[in-house]
Amino acid sequence: MTSDHLSRRGLLQGSGAAAVILPVMAQAQDAPARVPQSNKGGGMDAVELTVNGRDVHLQLDPRTTLLDALREHLHLTGTKKGCDHGQCGACTVIVEGRRINSCLTLAVMHEGENVTTIEGLGSPDNLHPMQRAFVTHDGYQCGYCTPGQICSAVAMLEEIAADIPSHATQDLGEVEFSDAELRERMSGNICRCAAYPNIIAAIRDVAGEGEA
Known part of the structure; x- marks a missing residue:
């Protein structure tokens, strides 16, 4: 038997690989091209709050928590990020007279509401x-x-x-x-x-x- 003779084992292995690869290639050719999604320049919500007696106007990703809006956008870092799961209470603020864990709520949910942080209680x-x-x-x-x-x-x-x-x-x-x-x-x-x-x-x- 010469070296270029196709063995029965080689034929079976080649057929098996083709059976797997060809359908996958066909699906890839038929699938529509996926365009990467970007949040830059879009998907932002206007949010108005009254924080410590001052009206603020923010453009926020709707997924932004109230905690991150206070700390990262308004630079009110007195409110602390502890567990970020609502279990420690370090992020507690007062919204419309009620205390809440600001890490568990979205800023957009409090449109037009009054928020008091530790900075707003006293100096x-x-x-x-x-x-x-x-x-x-x-x-x-x-x-x-x-x-x-x-x-x-x-x-x-x-x-x-x-x-x-x-x-x-x-x-x-x-x-x-x-x-x-x-x-x-x-x-x-x-x-x-x-x-x-x-x-x-x-x-x-x-x-x-x-x-x-």
Whole structure:
């Protein structure tokens, strides 16, 4: 048998490869050409917000979170990005009087709404009572969670004043101010330095309740 003689094994292998490759090539020829999609110059939404009392006008990708709009577009970096999954509370801001995790919501969802960040609560020269209480009672250590803790605490006291119940509320008709209520309502704000007793003391100070 000469070297150029086609063996039975070679014939079968060649036929098998052709059976696989030819249909794929045909599909590739019949498929329409795919044009790469680009978001440059398109797909942007106009978003108007009132942030810390100031009207702002933004052009945003509709997928932009409120957190990223505040930090990256408005440079309000007091609001922190922690877990970016709504589990730590570091990104808490106040929207229309209610505290929310800004990493879990899109900026376009809050068109025309009022947003308050830690920068809008007070300034170094004019601290909000809750900010002052956190300083007085050492309600922080590393400070990373503190903006979210303070925003959450401010809105939380409004919830209690409005008799909005929590899982710890005993009487749904009237919310009793207690450590159990405070701890339950602040449970979405994690302090990895474990300054929880001091945070509760600061909140009690602002509420005028003193020590339990």
